[in-house]
Amino acid sequence: MTSPVTVSIADGVALVTIDNPPVNALSQAVRQGIEDAVNAIDADQNVDAAVLTCAGRTFVAGADIKEFGQPPQQPYLPDVLSTVEASRVPWVAAINGSALGGGLELAMSCHARIAAPGAKMGLPEVNLGLVPGAGGNIRLPRLVPLETAITMVTTGKPIGANDALENGLIDRIAEDDLVADARAYAADLIQSGKPTPVSERPPKETPEKEFWSDREKALAAKSRGQASPVEALQALRDGIELPVPEAAEAERDRFLRLRGSEQAAALRYMFFAERNTGRPDDMRDVEPLPLKRTGVVGGGTMGAGIATAMLLAGLRVDLAERDADAAENARDRVAGLLDGSRKRGLLSDAAYTDALSRFTAHESFEGLAECDLVIEAVFEDMAVKKDVFSELDRICRKDAVLASNTSYLDINEMARATGDPTRVLGLHFFSPAHIMKLLELVRTDDVSPKALATGFALAKTLRKIPVLSGVCDGFIGNRIMSAYRRECDFILEEGALPHEVDAAMQGYGFAMGIYAVQDMSGLDIAWATRKRRAPTRPAEERYSRIADRICELGRFGRKTGSGWYAYPEGAKSGRPDPVVEQIILEESERLGIERKQLSSDEIIDRILSTMQAEARAVLDEGIALKPSDIDVTLVNGFGFPRHRGGPMFAAGYRD
Ligand code: T1G
Numbered sequence: 001m002t003s004p005v006t007v008s009i010a011d012g013v014a015l016v017t018i019d020n021p022p023v024n025a026l027s028q029a030v031r032q033g034i035e036d037a038v039n040a041i042d043a044d045q046n047v048d049a050a051v052l053t054c055a056g057r058t059f060v061a062g063a064d065i066k067e068f069g070q071p072p073q074q075p076y077l078p079d080v081l082s083t084v085e086a087s088r089v090p091w092v093a094a095i096n097g098s099a100l101g102g103g104l105e106l107a108m109s110c111h112a113r114i115a116a117p118g119a120k121m122g123l124p125e126v127n128l129g130l131v132p133g134a135g136g137n138i139r140l141p142r143l144v145p146l147e148t149a150i151t152m153v154t155t156g157k158p159i160g161a162n163d164a165l166e167n168g169l170i171d172r173i174a175e176d177d178l179v180a181d182a183r184a185y186a187a188d189l190i191q192s193g194k195p196t197p198v199s200e201r202p203p204k205e206t207p208e209k210e211f212w213s214d215r216e217k218a219l220a221a222k223s224r225g226q227a228s229p230v231e232a233l234q235a236l237r238d239g240i241e242l243p244v245p246e247a248a249e250a251e252r253d254r255f256l257r258l259r260g261s262e263q264a265a266a267l268r269y270m271f272f273a274e275r276n277t278g279r280p281d282d283m284r285d286v287e288p289l290p291l292k293r294t295g296v297v298g299g300g301t302m303g304a305g306i307a308t309a310m311l312l313a314g315l316r317v318d319l320a321e322r323d324a325d326a327a328e329n330a331r332d333r334v335a336g337l338l339d340g341s342r343k344r345g346l347l348s349d350a351a352y353t354d355a356l357s358r359f360t361a362h363e364s365f366e367g368l369a370e371c372d373l374v375i376e377a378v379f380e381d382m383a384v385k386k387d388v389f390s391e392l393d394r395i396c397r398k399d400a401v402l403a404s405n406t407s408y409l410d411i412n413e414m415a416r417a418t419g420d421p422t423r424v425l426g427l428h429f430f431s432p433a434h435i436m437k438l439l440e441l442v443r444t445d446d447v448s449p450k451a452l453a454t455g456f457a458l459a460k461t462l463r464k465i466p467v468l469s470g471v472c473d474g475f476i477g478n479r480i481m482s483a484y485r486r487e488c489d490f491i492l493e494e495g496a497l498p499h500e501v502d503a504a505m506q507g508y509g510f511a512m513g514i515y516a517v518q519d520m521s522g523l524d525i526a527w528a529t530r531k532r533r534a535p536t537r538p539a540e541e542r543y544s545r546i547a548d549r550i551c552e553l554g555r556f557g558r559k560t561g562s563g564w565y566a567y568p569e570g571a572k573s574g575r576p577d578p579v580v581e582q583i584i585l586e587e588s589e590r591l592g593i594e595r596k597q598l599s600s601d602e603i604i605d606r607i608l609s610t611m612q613a614e615a616r617a618v619l620d621e622g623i624a625l626k627p628s629d630i631d632v633t634l635v636n637g638f639g640f641p642r643h644r645g646g647p648m649f650a651a652g653y654r655d
Helices: 028-043 077-085 102-109 124-128 136-142 146-155 161-167 178-192 209-222 228-241 244-259 262-274 301-312 324-343 349-357 382-395 411-415 449-461 477-494 498-508 514-521 524-536 546-552 578-590 600-620 627-637
Strands: 005-010 013-018 049-054 091-095 098-100 112-115 120-122 293-297 316-320 359-362 373-376 401-404 424-429 438-442 465-469
Touching (some): 013 028, 049 178, 077 102, 098 102, 102 120, 102 136, 112 161, 120 161, 124 228, 124 262, 136 146, 136 228, 146 228, 209 228, 262 627, 293 301, 301 316, 301 349, 301 424, 324 349, 382 401, 411 424, 438 449, 477 578, 477 600, 477 627, 498 514, 498 600, 524 546, 546 578, 600 627
Parallel strands (some): 013 049, 049 091, 091 112, 293 316, 293 373, 401 424, 438 465
16 A cells, blocks of 8 residues: 655655645545654655645645544654654645645644645634644644634634735745745755744743633633634643643643534534535436526525626626616626625625626526526516516527526426426525525426536535425425424413523524524515415414414514514614513413423424424435435524534434
8 A cells, every 4th residue: 555645855855745635634644654754854864854745736634534433543643743843854834725724733843834825724623623633722823923823723714825924824925836936945944954843932922811711701602502612712722821742732632522522523524414415326427517607587685696606606697687777786786795795805806897797687588598507586476486487498598407596486386387397496595695505406306317417516616515405395494494483483382482482592502593583584474475375284283373463563573673573773683572472472371371481401402303303204205315414404504503413413313
């Protein structure tokens, strides 16, 4: 078995190359290979320096996450990195792509670092429920200012080469040939002498004790029950305050403790589940339609968001509205969304201009005639949508894929409004569509494998997480949310109030409770859905009238100044409203229910068990392919806390 680490020597410089596709993860063989390389280089008197580089598209992306479920194997990464740092000769890390986690720790154990201009460096362990476990907490604060170190370890966000150079994380940025520039750097170090090993340097800053306790409180308040951000702060403090040997021991203990935690298991599960939602096996070799020119019908919130997502992915976008004014408004909306990305530093001025140059808003559907794929995002009304599909069927190319962004309407019925239902599928985006990563792909009865493969190809181009769903009311996410929203209304009838249910959900880790979410998105759409379903609702089915009575008062949430909560002028968040409490008490009395106090645990148990029951029905009906797809949907589209893994993970499911 050849080692994934090779060494070649020229002009006194050893080039150490790691080649472990797809992302050069630090598997046991890689760790062994690095250790062997150090020993061979130290024993070879013809070698005066080393350059560490990676084959393929990226530097080391971290420890091999696939190994985490197994007992750690020697050589352990911290020991390998100490060996690199103690080498007789200076080591220069040549960073391309992303140096993440153990990959960045490896680069910091070298004596100098040079990066390609587009390289990124980060410590994302916190997103896996961990902390850096191989000297990162010791070396990082000895290279960069304290605030930079805190942000990197507690958010997991990578920084680019320019920031890294400015902060001292790297020493040079390569001009054109990274390895050649790294060799030249190594030659300079041979002349100037080996730099002080990073762990032997003093920390950049050593704050007072109060500093840490204040930061810890602030971090805990916004971590919503996830332990790793605070643990990462504590690990960094150890790395700064303790003597290096003790700090290394404390770091390793903390890392191993967290690696065995339920939250780390959940976050690891979600990491792989999100990468495992793609095309089902029976579609692996289906060729999608090439996508260059895409179309959107409707320039409202969703249509503009979808158009923006496709522009940000480099596609050409034609958007059709009904008249010139609507087309102009749609264009302004899209330009506003792109400008928002630019203001957040996600889009350069040039990229903003380029994106807009690929966008055309039309006042009729004719402009969609040459599109490869068109998504409708018009008003959620079946008649309107069927008209749109029959018009698209007439105007678009016969091989163009047609999709609906509907949240719950029957796409099979829409497909039948065309002359060729095999080209119709659902592409359900989540608002804001240019930011939310979840995309439900709805497999209609007649959709062709080619059209479905094109949907998956679009998801990949947009860097979305595709989840395949069958056709049912609400597909996967909205259907499960409707189920637990109903259960919450029953909980109100039995004794709780909206703010108590929301507090229980936030205590479990949701960013917002179900009632605050409804007030934010508006109560009128769900009300219309309940009225649409009323004629077919089984008489014996338990039904709460609380929400209807609130809507009948014209209380549709924030946009009307009141909903489940009251929103006094300028209030940042909703206030419990006696009007709503009175309605709830009246409903309990009308139903003859003796109200009782429910604890947060009881509320959460009821919500989780309702989610899990509906999820099992969604699986049994073949709407979702596998339990982890349901968890990916609830975590990425409905605020389920990521460090809890999803409702199926919480029920004990392990992919
Ligand atoms: N280990 C194992 N497999 C990995 C991996 C990793 N670290 N990173 C990616 N993969 C697989 C992934 O499952 C997929 O496999 C393929 O590579 C492409 O990934 C000691 C303990 C690097 C930015 O958290 O952020 O180091 O589906 O689809 O969009 O302190 O992968 O093809 O079979 O995501 O181009 C810290 C996690 C680990 C980085 C590339 N490192 N990875 O994104 O491709 S903990 C991370 C990423 C650690 C130390 C601690 C991304 C990426 P498959 P992809 P991408």
